[in-house]
Amino acid sequence: xxxxxxxxxxxxxxxxxxxxxxxxxxxxxxxxxxxxxxxxxxxxxxxxxxxxxxxxxxxxxxxxxxxxxxxxxxxxxxxxxxxxxxxxxxxxxxxxxxxxxxxxxxxxxxxxxxxxxxxxxxxxxxxxxxxxxxxxxxxxxxxxxxxxxxxxxxxxxxxxxxxxxxxxxxxxxxxxxxxxxxxxxxxxxxxxxxxxxxxxxxxxxxxxxxxxxxxxxxxxxxxxxxxxxxxxxxxxxxxxxxxxxxxxxxxxxxxxxxxxxxxxxxxxxxxxxxxxxxxxxxxxxxxxxxxxxxxxxxxxxxxxxxxxxxxxxx
Amino acid sequence: xxxxxxxxxxxxxxxxxxxxxxxxxxxxxxxxxxxxxxxxxxxxxxxxxxxxxxxxxxxxxxxxxxxxxxxxxxxxxxxxxxxxxxxxxxxxxxxxxxxxxxxxxxxxxxxxxxxxxxxxxxxxxxxxxxxxxxxxxxxxxxxxxxxxxxxxxxxxxxxxxxxxxxxxxxxxxxxxxxxxxxxxxxxxxxxxxxxxxxxxxxxxxxxxxxxxxxxxxxxxxxxxxxxxxxxxxxxxxxxxxxxxxxxxxxxxxxxxxxxxxxxxxxxxxxxxxxxxxxxxxxxxxxxxxxxxxxxxxxxxxxxxxxxxxxxxxx
Numbered sequence: 275x276x277x278x279x280x281x282x283x284x285x286x287x288x289x290x291x292x293x294x295x296x297x298x299x300x301x302x303x304x305x306x307x308x309x310x311x312x313x314x315x316x317x318x319x320x321x322x323x324x325x326x327x328x329x330x331x332x333x334x335x336x337x338x339x340x341x342x343x344x345x346x347x348x349x350x351x352x353x354x355x356x357x358x359x360x361x362x363x364x365x366x367x368x369x370x371x372x373x374x375x376x377x378x379x380x381x382x383x384x385x386x387x388x389x390x391x392x393x394x395x396x397x398x399x400x401x402x403x404x405x406x407x408x409x410x411x412x413x414x415x416x417x418x419x420x421x422x423x424x425x426x427x428x429x430x431x432x433x434x435x436x437x438x439x440x441x442x443x444x445x446x447x448x449x450x451x452x453x454x455x456x457x458x459x460x461x462x463x464x465x466x467x468x469x470x471x472x473x474x475x476x477x478x479x480x481x482x483x484x485x486x487x488x489x490x491x492x493x494x495x496x497x498x499x500x501x502x503x504x505x506x507x508x509x510x511x512x513x514x515x516x517x518x519x520x521x522x523x524x525x526x527x528x529x530x531x532x533x534x535x536x537x538x539x540x541x542x543x544x545x546x547x548x549x550x551x552x553x554x555x556x557x558x559x560x561x562x563x564x565x566x567x568x569x570x571x572x573x574x575x576x577x578x579x580x581x582x583x584x585x586x587x588x
Numbered sequence: 589x590x591x592x593x594x595x596x597x598x599x600x601x602x603x604x605x606x607x608x609x610x611x612x613x614x615x616x617x618x619x620x621x622x623x624x625x626x627x628x629x630x631x632x633x634x635x636x637x638x639x640x641x642x643x644x645x646x647x648x649x650x651x652x653x654x655x656x657x658x659x660x661x662x663x664x665x666x667x668x669x670x671x672x673x674x675x676x677x678x679x680x681x682x683x684x685x686x687x688x689x690x691x692x693x694x695x696x697x698x699x700x701x702x703x704x705x706x707x708x709x710x711x712x713x714x715x716x717x718x719x720x721x722x723x724x725x726x727x728x729x730x731x732x733x734x735x736x737x738x739x740x741x742x743x744x745x746x747x748x749x750x751x752x753x754x755x756x757x758x759x760x761x762x763x764x765x766x767x768x769x770x771x772x773x774x775x776x777x778x779x780x781x782x783x784x785x786x787x788x789x790x791x792x793x794x795x796x797x798x799x800x801x802x803x804x805x806x807x808x809x810x811x812x813x814x815x816x817x818x819x820x821x822x823x824x825x826x827x828x829x830x831x832x833x834x835x836x837x838x839x840x841x842x843x844x845x846x847x848x849x850x851x852x853x854x855x856x857x858x859x860x861x862x863x864x865x866x867x868x869x870x871x872x873x874x875x876x877x878x879x880x881x882x883x884x885x886x887x888x889x890x891x892x893x894x895x896x897x898x899x900x901x902x
Binding site: 294295296297301333334336337338339340341342343344345346347348349350351353354357358359360361362364365366368369372373376377383385386387388390409449450452453457462465472474480481482483484 | 608609610611615647648650651652653654655656657658659660661662663664665667668671672673674675676678679680682683686687690691697699700701702704723763764766767771776779786788794795796797798
């Protein structure tokens with residue numbers, strides 16, 4: 275029987291540091307990323323792909339702000355910006371993966387699903403919004419935007435100005451989880467939970483509503499992998515293996531570690547916030563609840579024996 | 589056995605004439621539109637929903653143009669704007685339909701699929717782009733934008749300035765058609781082909797690519813309905829029945845007409861371009877190829893006996 279894997283791409287799988295984000299750049303990056311999935315497909319994995327959206331949602335947010343200023347277009351909360359980014363990145367990734375599958379003569383459909391994710395309105399993250407999004411403002415602009423939109427703004431520690439900050443609540447449930455599992459186990463490739471999913475909450479009984487927040491994509495991907503009972507969870511990053519003492523003369527790579535060991539290094543501060551730390555937490559979350567392994571690596575090592583760092587239950 | 593229906597919403601199902609397009613307006617409209625699907629569900633129809641995106645893609649296009657001017661964000665071609673709008677409208681429609689289903693105690697999943705649609709690069713529409721999109725420019729601005737982006741601009745006949753015009757090629761194939769049919773026949777509600785679908789073409793063997801064009805959503809919906817072998821095709825509009833001599837003292841409503849009769853009225857010029865004419869063409873296209881009926885009506889008459897205008901093979 276085929277195994278089921280969740281593969282989490284970073285937002286930078288499509289838009290790399292230093293690039294402007296033109297469509298042809300993102301197309302090429304998506305093609306390169308897709309090529310690396312072929313080894314997994316040939317090893318008979320059924321696949322669910324997830325992706326970040328950091329660089330893209332930044333551009334969407336800027337464009338919305340500019341459209342509001344120049345043309346009076348209504349303000350769009352972040353749930354809508356995430357929805358835009360799912361449409362865009364899902365499209366781009368699906369298109370390039372279709373090209374790869376055609377070249378490789380592999381016959382699978384690809385279904386990109388716009389995914390809502392439930393969060394809890396009581397999540398402590400809402401009391402202390404801390405994730406910066408969008409452009410830098412002057413103090414006066416930030417004050418005005420705060421009054422108009424009820425958003426929270428904080429001064430950038432590096433002195434570049436004021437930025438909107440939003441909550442990053444914990445994902446509780448993937449609305450489409452049952453369908454995602456069914457479609458993937460039928461042998462089709464599903465793209466889902468883009469940008470961590472569109473955050474929604476129960477505003478009252480039988481009524482969900484979007485909320486101005488963003489969900490960490492690694493955590494949302496781990497939850498999805500758990501809820502669809504994946505056999506393997508791959509988290510992609512820029513480096514082939516997780517490192518200790520990263521970027522120091524004492525740097526060493528890790529081939530394999532238990533979740534207890536991973537938690538120990540996390541507590542020691544070995545992994546940078548906003549970078550490796552959320553990936554390690556997502557890996558621990560999946561392994562702890564399923565007993566299955568997580569592999570953290572870069573896209574080129576997907577499906578390569580002993581590629582990446584393997585995180586295991588013991 | 590359940591019947592399968594395709595229901596095509598207009599873009600104005602979410603953003604009505606005279607509204608600015610705030611999120612709360614669009615949420616409320618989507619909720620109202622969704623409520624009307626319950627009668628069809630209770631009549632044991634499996635559903636595929638499609639939707640237009642005219643008002644929304646207009647705002648997306650303006651925001652992109654403003655973001656390009658103010659912040660130097662790379663220009664986005666129309667295929668990407670359509671992808672954004674599929675993310676947004678699919679999200680909004682799915683969310684409000686979820687609320688309706690919860691209230692009505694109906695247990696179906698809703699799967700919103702980002703949909704690419706194949707067009708032919710040799711389509712004559714590409715030799716004469718004619719569909720206006722986005723903001724009005726001065727002649728100088730239009731000349732500059734043309735040089736920068738290879739777009740075509742035409743002067744507005746009403747003298748409001750210059751606007752980008754794009755091709756509206758004929759849809760040839762819905763990439764996800766097999767999966768859409770399978771998921772819908774399993775009893776889940778699929779949202780697909782938003783805004784007529786993301787236009788793509790074969791740039792070479794085994795390589796598809798997006799293109800700066802828009803596909804008529806009624807025609808794309810008719811093609812989808814045909815390709816998934818729907819039993820019924822509903823096209824929603826602002827009026828309960830199709831009219832002859834519309835908006836004149838001689839106006840009369842049509843309860844039922846054959847496709848030959850519909851073609852006759854179309855040739856007479858009874859139906860306005862950009863409004864009822866494309867709906868009649870889409871209806872003819874579906875009925876002609878399947879022998880099944882199309883119903884054109886407003887959302888409140890969905891599933892009501894003898895609601896709307898029925899278009900039949902003879």
